[in-house]
Ligand code: UD1
């Protein structure tokens with residue numbers, strides 16, 4: 096049985112009050128539509144068709160790299176019309192899974208169950224995903240007969256007062272045999288309150304054709320919750336973040352407060368990790384055993400070795416940190432930073448494309464760019480590597496055991512040899528040989544004859 100996925104994403108999303116198409120608004124750092132596509136692709140469909148209308152080019156740029164194809168829907172005439180746009184590209188013996196681009200959290204497992212249900216009994220061919228809500232306002236209602244068999248879906252605007260009491264609603268997500276959709280879709284009319292071609296009309300058609308309608312409910316209503324405005328997006332974000340936080344707690348990661356933790360990507364963790372409040376973890380991050388993260392840290396695409404401590408308000412981006420390092424508070428490790436075992440980077444230190452060797456320290460107010468620092472080096476407070484002449488970037492090498500006095504400017508390209516010492520306040524423009532002392536600063540003069548100015 097081949098599977099074809101159709102994701103509806105043509106709507107404008109007026110209530111987002113945004114220039115960005117609704118389905119591209121991020122949830123946990125990733126466009127809602129990408130969540131839907133990624134889950135769907137776990138089912139290995141033959142094709143993933145995205146129905147696009149509003150800002151189609153923008154949507155296409157995002158989904159094309161994922162291997163999905165965009166199908167234009169020039170006019171948004173309704174959900175039934177939207178699905179029909181993709182049907183010419185779908186094999187007649189396939190099963191079709193219909194998803195919404197603004198319903199980001201349907202798990203692949205639920206999609207799989209629904210798809211299986213659509214293909215199951217002899218009389219089958221249609222499976223819908225429903226959910227029971229306290230407030231069903233605005234949704235299509237699931238109308239059942241006395242035996243409880245599904246009869247139809249009636250949209251809120253078309254429902255009578257009795258139907259409006261129904262709490263079981265249509266999530267919009269369904270699976271059906273393509274052959275049945277091909278038979279039903281052309282017969283849908285738009286004689287309803289909204290003058291739209293409702294996909295939901297196929298349910299009554301299935302009943303008329305004697306086809307059993309299978310149905311399924313999600314474990315959590317948030318899994319099928321659609322986003323129409325920013326309030327709903329923010330609510331869904333918090334729910335999703337809480338789920339991720341709970342999973343980490345179950346995996347043995349201690350979060351100081353699971354409500355103040357954000358994961359926008361993938362986090363792999365060892366044992367006995369502690370994460371204080373307001374951490375933002377982005378991209379691909381790996382934390383080894385015993386890592387401690389202080390409050391307000393932002394860590395993106397990084398590997399943090401065992402026993403490393405990251406103190407408050409530190410920012411780490413595309414860096415590789417070995418074991419038992421100390422970072423922060425207020426450190427900024429930019430792309431290409433590598434810290435070897437036991438290295439220390441303290442407050443107001445910025446590094447970029449820089450390697451800090453084993454046990455080396457840059458504890459206060461320093462910029463290290465395009466620099467290779469050996470082992471056991473001490474970088475004094477206020478040291479700056481001058482790596483940029485306004486046009487090109489140059490490299491600084493500081494070899495094992497060197498000592499850089501405070502407030503030194505090291506003008507690259509330059510090498511400071513092993514065991515060398517740079518006197519405080521120096522501007523180093525020439526290489527320093529191993530074990531030499533380099534002092535490059537104005538000589539101090541004390542003038543005994545000097546008289547203080549007096550007020551005129
Ligand atoms: C739809 C369902 C309703 C269900 C609800 C769940 C129909 C007729 N109604 O109503 O039963 O309870 O979703 O949220 O299906 N879209 C297109 N092209 C179109 C029309 C819509 O791509 O021509 C897309 C929209 O961008 C959106 C999705 O389909 O992502 C749903 O459309 P929307 O108009 O929001 O449907 P509802 O009125 O919410």
Ligand code: CA
Pocket residue numbers: 321323
């Ligand atoms: Ca909607």
